[in-house]
Amino acid sequence: MPSQDDTVNESALSLFSNYALEGSIFDEMFRANGRPRVSYEKLLQSILELQASELTQRQQAADLTFLNRGITFTVYGEDSTIERIFPYDILPRIISDQEWKTIERGLRQRIHAINLFLRDVYHDGRILQEGKVPFDLIYSCVNYQREMRGVNVANDVYTSIVGSDLVRLPSGEFAVLEDNLRVPSGVSYMLANREVMTQVFPGMFGGYGIRPIGHYGQALLEQLQTLTPKGRDATIVLLTPGIFNSAYFEHTFLARVMGIELVEGADLLIHDGFVYMRTTSGLQRVDVIYRRIDDEYIDPLHFKPDSTLGVPGLFNAYRAGNITLANAIGTGIADDKAVYAFVPEMIRYYLGEEPVLQNVETYLCLRDDERAYVLENLDKLVVKAVGKSGGYGMLIGPYSTAKERESFRQQIQEDPRNYIAQPTLSLSRAPCYIDGHVVSRHVDLRPFILYGGEQENTVIVPGGLTRVALRKGSLVVNSSQGGGSKDTWVLQED
Amino acid sequence: MKYYTIHHHTRYRYSSEVSESTMEVRMQPRTDRQQRCLNFRLEVWPHAQVLATSDCLQNAIHYFDIPRSHSELLLRAQTLVMVQESEPLPESLESSEWKALGEVAATGHHWDWLTPSRFARPTPLLSDFAEEIGFGQDQDPLTALFNLNERIHAAIEYTPKSTAVDSPIDTALDNRRGVCQDFSHIMIALLRKAGIPARYISGYVFLDPERKKEKEISGASHAWVEAFLPTTGWIGLDPTNNSAVSDKHIRIAVGRDYADVPPTRGTYKGNARSELTVGVHISETEDEDIPHDLLDNGHVTTRELVEAESSTRLRLEQEQQQQQ
Numbered sequence: 001m002p003s004q005d006d007t008v009n010e011s012a013l014s015l016f017s018n019y020a021l022e023g024s025i026f027d028e029m030f031r032a033n034g035r036p037r038v039s040y041e042k043l044l045q046s047i048l049e050l051q052a053s054e055l056t057q058r059q060q061a062a063d064l065t066f067l068n069r070g071i072t073f074t075v076y077g078e079d080s081t082i083e084r085i086f087p088y089d090i091l092p093r094i095i096s097d098q099e100w101k102t103i104e105r106g107l108r109q110r111i112h113a114i115n116l117f118l119r120d121v122y123h124d125g126r127i128l129q130e131g132k133v134p135f136d137l138i139y140s141c142v143n144y145q146r147e148m149r150g151v152n153v154a155n156d157v158y159t160s161i162v163g164s165d166l167v168r169l170p171s172g173e174f175a176v177l178e179d180n181l182r183v184p185s186g187v188s189y190m191l192a193n194r195e196v197m198t199q200v201f202p203g204m205f206g207g208y209g210i211r212p213i214g215h216y217g218q219a220l221l222e223q224l225q226t227l228t229p230k231g232r233d234a235t236i237v238l239l240t241p242g243i244f245n246s247a248y249f250e251h252t253f254l255a256r257v258m259g260i261e262l263v264e265g266a267d268l269l270i271h272d273g274f275v276y277m278r279t280t281s282g283l284q285r286v287d288v289i290y291r292r293i294d295d296e297y298i299d300p301l302h303f304k305p306d307s308t309l310g311v312p313g314l315f316n317a318y319r320a321g322n323i324t325l326a327n328a329i330g331t332g333i334a335d336d337k338a339v340y341a342f343v344p345e346m347i348r349y350y351l352g353e354e355p356v357l358q359n360v361e362t363y364l365c366l367r368d369d370e371r372a373y374v375l376e377n378l379d380k381l382v383v384k385a386v387g388k389s390g391g392y393g394m395l396i397g398p399y400s401t402a403k404e405r406e407s408f409r410q411q412i413q414e415d416p417r418n419y420i421a422q423p424t425l426s427l428s429r430a431p432c433y434i435d436g437h438v439v440s441r442h443v444d445l446r447p448f449i450l451y452g453g454e455q456e457n458t459v460i461v462p463g464g465l466t467r468v469a470l471r472k473g474s475l476v477v478n479s480s481q482g483g484g485s486k487d488t489w490v491l492q493e494d
Numbered sequence: 495m496k497y498y499t500i501h502h503h504t505r506y507r508y509s510s511e512v513s514e515s516t517m518e519v520r521m522q523p524r525t526d527r528q529q530r531c532l533n534f535r536l537e538v539w540p541h542a543q544v545l546a547t548s549d550c551l552q553n554a555i556h557y558f559d560i561p562r563s564h565s566e567l568l569l570r571a572q573t574l575v576m577v578q579e580s581e582p583l584p585e586s587l588e589s590s591e592w593k594a595l596g597e598v599a600a601t602g603h604h605w606d607w608l609t610p611s612r613f614a615r616p617t618p619l620l621s622d623f624a625e626e627i628g629f630g631q632d633q634d635p636l637t638a639l640f641n642l643n644e645r646i647h648a649a650i651e652y653t654p655k656s657t658a659v660d661s662p663i664d665t666a667l668d669n670r671r672g673v674c675q676d677f678s679h680i681m682i683a684l685l686r687k688a689g690i691p692a693r694y695i696s697g698y699v700f701l702d703p704e705r706k707k708e709k710e711i712s713g714a715s716h717a718w719v720e721a722f723l724p725t726t727g728w729i730g731l732d733p734t735n736n737s738a739v740s741d742k743h744i745r746i747a748v749g750r751d752y753a754d755v756p757p758t759r760g761t762y763k764g765n766a767r768s769e770l771t772v773g774v775h776i777s778e779t780e781d782e783d784i785p786h787d788l789l790d791n792g793h794v795t796t797r798e799l800v801e802a803e804s805s806t807r808l809r810l811e812q813e814q815q816q817q818q
C-alpha cells in the first residue's frame with residue numbers, strides 16, 4: 001500500500017487495493033508506516049509504472065516458459081499422483097546485503113557444527129556422553145545408521161549439500177525452521193526462477209545490482225571434486241531413483257549443468273570393492289556419487305532388501321573408502337525435527353560460539369511436561385511428525401478441525417518420540433501478483449549451502465528458493481500443498 | 495584351552511544361470527577375551543577376489559562378487575581357533591544387582607542390547623509366556639538368568655526345521671517347537687524386557703564324540719545368548735541346551751539378533767530358484783579325520799529356498815538358518 005503522495009495514477013494504485021499490512025506480521029516490502037523499504041523502492045516504482053494488463057501478460061509468459069521447459073513436480077496423493085507445473089510468482093523477493101551477510105554467517109556456523117556433530121555421534125559420541133544431547137533421542141531416530149559407527153567419510157564432510165529453511169519473524173529477524181541434510185531439493189527451481197525472471201523482466205535488472213546465482217552448478221561440481229583425492233579427474237555421477245521421483249526434473253537438470261552422468265541403480269555395479277558405471281564402451285570406475293536416493297534404498301544388501309533402486313554391495317565399497325557418497329549415509333539424525341531443537345547447543349558445544357541464527361521454539365513430545373503442554377494447546381500450535389517432510393504429517397492448530405486434533409492427540413500419545421510442536425509462526429509476507437492485484441502472501445526462504453569441511457570452505461549462492469503460500473492466509477509453502485515460488489534477489493553491497 | 499579346526503562348506507545351486515552375485519559372509523570367529531582366531535581362509539568358486547572388513551560391532555566380514563554367469567556358488571571356509579574355558583560364575587548375586595542394571599541402562603552404552611530388534615521384540619504371546627514360566631520374580635538377576643535358561647529349554651522342544659530363517663518368535667511360542675535361533679530370540683526379548691542387556695551370538699558348537707554318533711554330525715552352526723550383568727560382565731547362556739557356554743562354544747559374530755549376523759547374505763541377478771546346502775565339520779586339532787568334501791558325504795542339511803519371482807533382480811533369502 002504505497003502512500004498517497006506517490007506520483008502514480010489511479011489505476012496503478014488500484015493494483016494495491018487488496019494489499020493488507022498487519023502489525024503482527026513482518027512485511028518484506030513495506031514498513032509499518034506504509035513506506036517501502038529501501039531495497040524495494042525501485043521494484044515498487046517499476047510495478048507502479050506498469051499497467052495491470054502488462055503484469056498479467058508477463059505472468060502468462062512466465063507460466064508458458066515453465067510449461068514448455070517441463071519444470072514440473074509430482075504431488076503424491078492417496079489415490080493418485082499428479083504432475084504439476086511449479087507455480088511461479090513474477091514479483092521478486094529482495095534481501096539486502098546486510099541481511100544476507102547475517103544469514104550467510106549463521107548458516108556457515110550452523111552447518112559446520114552439524115557436521116562436527118555427525119562426526120562425533122558416529123565416532124566417540126562425546127556430546128551424548130556429556131548429556132548435551134540425550135542419547136535415546138539419537139539412538140531411537142529412524143535415520144540413525146548404526147553401521148556408520150567408526151566409518152570415516154571423506155574430509156569428515158557428512159552433509160555437504162544442504163538446504164535449510166528460514167522464516168522471518170515479526171521482529172524482522174531470520175530464524176531456522178528446519179535443516180534438510182539428506183537429499184534437499186529445490187535448487188533447480190531457484191535457478192529456473194532466475195532465468196525466467198531475466199526473460200520476463202529484462203528491464204528490471206538494469207536498475208538493481210543483483211548478485212548472480214548462475215554459478216551454482218559449477219560450485220556444486222567443485223565441491224564434489226574436493227571429496228576425492230582425484231579432484232578434477234574424478235568420475236562423478238548423479239544417482240536418481242528414476243523418472244517417478246518428484247524431483248526427477250531437478251536430477252536431469254543438475255546432471256546436465258554439471259556435465260556428469262545421470263544414472264539409476266541398475267547402471268552401477270560393484271566389483272572387487274569398487275563402483276563401476278556401465279557405459280557403451282565398458283565399465284568405468286566411479287569416484288563420487290551425488291545420490292538423490294534415501295539411505296534406506298541405496299543398498300539392498302545392507303538396508304531395505306526389497307529396494308530395486310540401489311546398488312547391492314555399495315555399503316562395503318563405501319566402508320572401504322573406495323567411493324564417496326554425497327551426502328554421507330546417516331545424516332538424517334541431525335535433521336530429525338526433534339534433534340533440530342539441539343542444534344543451538346551443538347553450536348555452543350563444538351564451536352564455543354553463540355548461534356547467529358536462532359531456532360524456532362520447539363516442544364519435544366517425548367518430554368512429559370512439554371507433551372502435556374502440547375496436548376493442552378493443540379489448537380494453537382503446529383505439530384509435526386519428526387521424520388516427515390514436504391508438509392506431510394503436520395497439524396496446524398489454529399486451522400485444524402476438532403477431529404484432526406483428536407487424531408494427532410492419539411498419535412502423540414502412542415508415539416511421543418515421533419512428534420514435536422512449535423508455536424504457529426507469523427511468517428513474513430511478501431508482495432505477489434495474483435489475479436490482477438498485488439497482494440501479500442506468506443513466504444519462507446531455502447538457501448542452498450555447499451559445505452566443504454570448514455566454515456570458510458562453505459559456498460552459499462546468494463539467495464535461495466523463496467517459497468510462497470499462494471492461498472490467502474495459508475502458512476504452508478510446500479509445493480505439494482499449494483505453494484509456489486518466486487525469484488530471490490540478494491542485493492550487492494552498497 | 496582347546497584348539498579347533500572348522501570346515502564350513504556352503505553351496506548354492508541355481509535352477510538356471512544367474513549373474514552379478516554379491517555376497518557378504520560372516521564366518522570368521524571373533525578374537526577377544528575368551529578366544530583367538532589363529533587362521534581363517536575362505537575360498538569361493540567360481541573364483542572371486544575375497545575382501546575383508548568388519549562391521550560396527552567388529553565382527554569380521556568377507557565379501558566378494560561374481561559378475562559373470564554361473565549356476566552354482568561354492569564357499570569353503572577353514573578356520574583354526576583357540577578357545578578358553580570361561581571364568582566360573584558365582585551361584586547368585588545380591589538383589590542390588592537389579593538396581594545396578596538400572597544405572598547401566600541410564601548410560602546409554604547398552605542401548606542396542608536393551609531395545610527391541612527385528613526378531614527379538616515383545617509380543618502378547620511373549621508376555622503370556624513370561625507369566626507362564628514365572629520370569630522376573632527372582633531375587634537377583636543371575637538367578638533369573640539361570641532359571642530362564644532352564645525354563646525356556648523345558649518349555650520349548652528343539653525340533654530341526656520347525657521354523658524358518660525369518661520366523662518371528664511367535665511361531666515358536668505358538669507351536670512350542672523351534673531351533674536355536676528361536677530359543678535365543680525368545681530369551682533375548684525376555685531379558686531386554688526385564689532390563690538386562692542381551693545379545694545374539696552366532697557361532698559353532700563342538701559336540702562330544704558320544705553325541706556325534708547319536709546325531710551323525712561332528713559339530714554345527716549354532717546360536718546362543720549373552721547377557722550383561724554389571725558384576726560379572728557378559729555371560730554366555732545356551733537355552734537350546736540348558737547350559738552355560740563352555741570351551742565347546744566358538745563365537746563368530748555378535749548382533750542384536752539373527753538379522754545382524756547371518757553367515758551369508760547376498761543378491762544375484764536372474765530368474766532362478768536357489769537351493770542351499772551347508773556342511774560343517776569341527777575337530778579338535780589332533781583329530782586328523784577331516785572329510786575331504788563335506789557336501790557329498792551325508793554331513794549336510796539341505797533346504798529349498800525361496801521361489802523366485804519374475805523380477806530381474808532378486809534379493810535372496812540366501813541366509814542360512816542356524817540349525818542344531
